[in-house]
Amino acid sequence: MDPKRCEADLAQLGTRLKLPKDWRFQVVTLDTDLVLRTFEGGEAHVTQDEL
Numbered sequence: 001m002d003p004k005r006c007e008a009d010l011a012q013l014g015t016r017l018k019l020p021k022d023w024r025f026q027v028v029t030l031d032t033d034l035v036l037r038t039f040e041g042g043e044a045h046v047t048q049d050e051l
Contacts, residue, residue: 002051017049 014025038044 013051016051019049 011027014027017025019025
């Protein structure tokens with residue numbers, strides 16, 4: 001977390017990340033809400049970055 005950053009800075013976040021080979025950072029503005037549903041007993045995998 002960087003207290004000097006705000007939501008408007010997210011579009012430039014890709015320039016600060018050290019991504020693995022063949023990964024990329026992309027900003028997309030959705031037209032509708034994104035709804036994620038899990039199945040009972042499902043798993044979630046979370047990848048964190050250095051920031």
